[in-house]
Amino acid sequence: MSAAREIESDICIVGSGITAALMAEKLAAERDVTITVVEAGGHTTPLRERALRRARWQQYGETPWPNDHVDDQNALGTAYGFSPSMNVGGLAMHWGGVTPRFSPEDFRLRTLYGVGDDWPISYEELDPFYQEAEERMGIAGEQGPPEMDPRGQPFPMPALPLSQNLQLLREWAGKAGVTMWGQPSAKNSVPYAGRASCQRCDTCYPICPTGAKYSPDFSFDALVRAGRVRLETETLVRRIHADARTGRITHLSANSTRRPGETVEFRARSYVLAAGFTWTPHLLLLSSDARFPDGVANRSGLVGKYLCGHRNVAAQIQLPLPLFPGVNAQHSLVTKQFMRPGALARYMRHDLRVWESSFGQEPRFKDASGGVLLGDAMLAEWRSRARRGVARVRAYYDVLPARESELRLDPTVRNAWGDPMPRLAFRDAPESVELRGPTEQAIRELFARMARAGDGTIVSSASAAGDIGQEHPGGGCRMGTDGATSVVDRDGRAHDHENLFIAGAPTMVTASCCNGTLTFGALGLMTAARVGRDFPARA
């Protein structure tokens, strides 16, 4: 083993995902600081190669992001919603770019409905950081009715235009009493921040060939080029070291993932963990020592607890509408009508999204009676089914986490350095277990009502993700005002260590019922504002 290389800076950020990218951008723009970002993985496919990689994915299913993971570094258990991607940009290199905000109710569930827990911050306090995240990423969005979709400032970019398909579907939803509008997305409706506008080629997930969809590498490329950030790639932080007396973090120790024997030490005034909902609590738990036997920042015993996410109910509805799937298939309608339900006899909140769909319109080589179809007969049969319009509908619904919804270290599975890997077990709080059946039933009834309103038929229905994990996961280092019942304060500062900050997904109290990444980014920016206060403003 060679002697450790030492890297010193004012601020050291662990992880280079989307949360880290937004934070590094803000800190570099506003503060006179040196910033090091440490990333376990390497660089992935640069923009100039994305069209080619996209073609190989379309033709053969090859990943457009080869080697985007670190060998033998993976999560176990109910890991649905987790992704093994470890690379510059994190998971958001291949995200769908869908960016809804949470609703004001999300932050006050206990007060308003007597379930779950309140957050220590309000929607109104997060609003400017939502706005900043939207501006930094570049979000194209349509303002929904203000009572459903409150926001302080307009979206930074005009909405993506609604396709003819979505216009027809919006009319249909209206007949069922559902007010819908275009889903905000991190996709350029016009050229933005030096990147092209969207060309609706429909591969946002897993790869955007044009750069119209925001991904964190764009931020890091610019920051590194400008000399504002030092990006240490292929370096896995394995331990956080805290001063036994003061609790202040003294340094981080890391190993090169390319040359596993090579060690690196990172020293800084402030440390930020932006390593996502799995690896952040994992690193804190790994960092136990004689003084902090349960791991760093874990006086409450809550590191790795209260993992949160949501589940969904989905359906395909056949409608007598002239729909043409493939026009802009990843763009959808959305509503917050059911996220903001007002007073409720029994708690239930969900979102709702509607897409064009080609369900049941796949080409076939046999007809309904099993006869083989070749040549024009195959095409004619395909055409006969393609004429049916189909809408895909899906509602994410609130799941409230149990304390035992947890990440633990599993000593039976270890990486190259002998560190135990994380085992995830998502569990609903007892109140949420009881609400699951009625909630799913109510959503199915809504779909049935929508189908009837359009003279349609439900042709398929599913509840996804069962008990294999949850979508848009977060938690594991929840925020709160009390050090006994939370890991970090409202700014993401660890209750136990004054110079340690935890950013984004892990700090969530609950995961709402919509995609979470914009909220992770907004929380990260709120934390960055607090971190930055300890450093001089940039001239």
Add this chain to the structure above:
Amino acid sequence: MAVGEAVLPESIGAPARSAAVAAFLAWIGDYRPVSEEMHGYGDAEITYTPADPAPGWNAQLAALDLLSRAKHRTGIAALDLARRRALLTAQLSRLPGNRLPANPITAPHVALALMAHWAATSAAIDLAYEARIGAGNCRVLAEVTRPPLPLAPGDSP
């Protein structure tokens, strides 16, 4: 080509069928087995593309030719369309399911692979919907607000 003429729509015309067969051959020629696959949403496992199906498909083509000779005393290429289709129909009717595979690489029969490869093209999708959707192609964003144009006479892949 003997199989292509039998399984691809005759209405697209001979040049388009030849082009589809040529595209299929180029596609399978460039296949790389055991390449890392995309790990989709929710999948923690790293998976790899399957073995090259081309040798198996070639063996099926050779067997089809032998079968044609055994039954009709001539190679498959010399058979009329109806007989070619009868041979293929007998084989395909024994396969389970009714859908063309979404990923042609997984096709259990070369005829299915060829049909699936053609059907996945944006031009084939346009023919199925009888409209110029251009699925998967980079296109002007503003035009989404209008329904796609109808196919022009003679539009074919």
